Amino acid sequence: MSQLVATATQALKEAICAALNTAMEQGSLPRAELPPCMLEIPADRSHGDWSCNIAMAGARVFRTAPLKIAQAVKAALDLSGTYFKTCEIAGPGFLNFTYDNRFYGEVLQEIHRTGEQYGHSNFGQGKRVLVEYVSANPTGPMHIGNARGGVLGDALSAVLDAAGYQVEREFYVNDAGNQVNKYGLSLEARYLQIFQGEDAVEFPEDGYRGPDVIENARSFAEKYGDSYVKASSEERRAALVSYALPLNIQGLHDDLMRYRVEYDNWFKESTLHENGSVDRVVALLKEKGATYEKDGALWFKGGEYGSEDFVVVRSNGVPTYVVPDIAYHYNKLVTRNFDMAIDVLGADHHGYVPRLKAALTALGVDASRLNVVLMQMVRLVRDGEIVKASKRSGKAITLVTLLDEVPVDAARFLFNSYEPNTRIDFDLDLAIQQDAQNPVYYVQYAHARICSILKNLKADGIEPRECTPEELKLLSTPEEVELIRHLSSYTDELISAAKSFDPARIPKYAVSLATLFHKFYNACRVKGVDEPLQAARLYLCLAARTVICNALSLFKVNVPDSM
Template identity: 55%
Template sequence: MHNPVKQATDQLEALIQAAAKSAMEDGSLPSCELPDFVVEIPGDTKFGDFASNIAMVSARAFRMAPQKIAQVILDHLDFSDSLFVRAEVAGPGFLNFFLAPRWFGSVLECIAGDGDAYGRSDYGKQEKVMIEFVSANPTGPMHMGNARGGAIGDCLASAMDAAGYDVTREFYVNDAGNQIEKFAKSLEARYLQIYKGEDAIEFPEDGYHGEDIKERAQEFAGLHGDKYLNVPDQERRQALVDYALPRNIQKLHDDLEKYRIVYDVWFRESTLHESGAVQEAIEALKKRGLAYESEGAVWYKATEFGAEKDEVLVRQNGNPTYFAADIAYHYNKFAVRGFSRCINVWGADHHGHVARLKGAMDAIGLDGSKLDIILMQLVRLMKDGEPYRMSKRTGKSITLGDILEEIPIDAARFFFNMREAGSALDFDLDLAVEQSSQNPVYYVQYAHARICSIEKKLAAEKIAYDPAKAELQKLTEPGEIELIRRLAGLPGEIIEAARSYDPARLTHYAIDVATLFHKFYNACRVVGEDTGLMQARIMLCMTTRQVLRNVLRLLKINAPETM
């Protein structure tokens, strides 16, 4: 697996270090330890393909002006047998470096050689990472926030896998505690209303008002009739939950699979209670002197870990809180299953829970810094230029299922990954279904399909693609160089998406490559009399298609051959 940019960066760092060492040996620079310096691709590459701040950061160590240091290093640089041909001093002492033409050709050879594996790396060193995302309550359908969280979490998992991490995707099923009690009472009220009328049976004020609750109650009544009308409340509620909960969880499975999300693990909260793990976590905190009893409840000393107030772990009625189960769950992730890093994708409304859960990991003897929380801002659905109203519990909520019925799955996954998680997102329903270059996913897919049509056209003209005849050094047009430079960046973009937890980088990258390809194709004629140049341009087309295909595969978006 190749990373052309890293290869050039590593070589350039070695060239700079060798030049500085040579200058120290002949007395041009005083002997000292070379400080850390940066080699990077500048924002404007017309002044150089790479740049370094070596002279700027070493001014104090060498007790010399940066421009003079830069000139000394420049005089000692040896570019023979390297990927670079020259360098120059710029501004207050920056060094700009220019790549040899053969590097650009080598990029296409790397892509062609790696094929579907191009972009992958061993950056993560197989670190064992879990990404928990969506984890919607099984008391109702998934909403817009879950749709965004699903796309972000799943594409981040793909990026981290491609960057060399050992990634597990997990869904945490909240099938215990208060929300299940509320679910049971809501189902019970709707079931009783079927036989006694809505006026006779008061619906719980904090119950779940969605149409899905009515549907489950109707299904249950269709199966059992009035059999559960006159049994004890707890028996009725348990029967309703035993019927409705598995069906709701299966619906979560089905909707997420339709959305192309397949989890490695579905972890049930109830197993933490049944196994005694919740109580064990509470006892562990007690042994550490970080839990105490007061007013008939058990409390966690959250204030010792930066919180404003202590937290209840066990209520006065003897039932553990959700927070107690959450501590046990994350203890299970780290201590029992051995993940070295855990990433949770949460809605921004959970921001108050971040510090206290990380603190609780420290309190129970783990490292809270190994728990990373991605806080995801709200989605505003737009239609006809206006906000599309939605409300979470009134039965009018926009569900994931609604979204997938209204727009293509490709568009949903692409659009929900168009901005970093911490930014609010306006989702334009009209644009998502538009078949034009204004629709970013259509634009990217069209670039892929366009290259496929080029291949078909060449075959029709009986022109065979022969990479051995490609004279890659002839690819010197600005549009060609710009496109190749961007193709070379895929491994680095995947690594950065994984490192910064920002899979939106991949959608932006795909748009960039599509834009540069269209620009190249409109400026450069592929079929011509010069066989070597023609084959080189065909190779540029084919490797661009490979890169687009690889990125779209990570995003789990189709790469169509015709549109």
């Protein structure tokens, strides 16, 4: 929470505990050890700003009915020196507290003082976190699931940054293993077909048939001619893969940059094979007694570590696909010693996660340091119908073709408006609408509206200025109070999003903020009222503009001054 909210709630807790001690001294409550004092925000804010259930928590300790405890606390409560003006008892003994106007004024002052840093906290205490996301195979273009994973991982990283973690963003390049072998066979077939004809060269049944494979084979042929036609198959495939994969990886990089997704590291799986990490992790599992042999293969004793048994090394001596992944996560948590690793993966990986955590546990690594965010599938919808092909190209919609149809701002905001475990029906029509039905347009318009208000007032010689605490206390209408209360909760929303690995909380917060601002502006005139109130309302407009800007900028969504 923000420093101001933290200060306010701490003072309230102290006042409640002091009231309990006073009640015991006066004899209205029996002597007992104080129960823990916990505060929470009521679901219905009309009940107050904070609620305390200490009366229920203390019923057993004091051997007294909660309502009687609540009455004793209220009678002995001194709220002077706190940011609260009232205490009310609700239901069986809930204590509900309401902020006084001094708090609301100081919220606005805090926003003006901290500016673009408003909302940031030290909740994460500088712990080092590695967030890995997208990590698509470099054997073809990124699909629509990568479009969701890209902004989800990017936004989650931004939320963790704001919450005080030291974050690094990483793309794991799967440039080794069976997928790359299959890609090499596909390239080889397309290359040979150029010189020998399609009928003379059979294409692998499970090969990659995308146009990018044909294009890479053709450009390789233009550069090297038929010099590899008579080479050995092994040499030919190696040359083709060495030529095509860097082009594909650069393509992934360029496409993601267009999507405003950037990484600190591009980690290649091949390095784990080259530096011996894969072999070492197998040796370590053997040393720990976590493996056994069966039918010529090496198995992991998953049953002893909360998973199922699975093959680590096949009978032909080749490690299974999971071994490089174990080595990779060992590298994250041991070699590079990140405090926490977060993987953003598709929901189809749910069975893979227990295996990975079991292997880490066997290696002596605290598996709770690995957190996995599983995201559900995306379906594209147009005119109420499921869409699989691009309107322009007629081909399957990839990340690139999506961005040909949908503005980046809309894609980033809308994808992140859903919790990761929620399936998305992404409305292509809604994404391009320029009206209040489109959530990102709605929030951007609120910011542009504030800028327009400021511009028009400036034309009349009215400029924002600093306000005194007394002037800020004039902001007392329900619409003003509700808006300021929402502004005060931004830091808590960021922390909650970081705790739950759910950046969707921020777009939802921003939409609510835009709604509350429009509600305030429609109910409260800024121009044409007494100058002190005019100045205070203008000060509130500036604070709302700052927080809208902070929320949109966090997700790399443009913040227009006019629309």
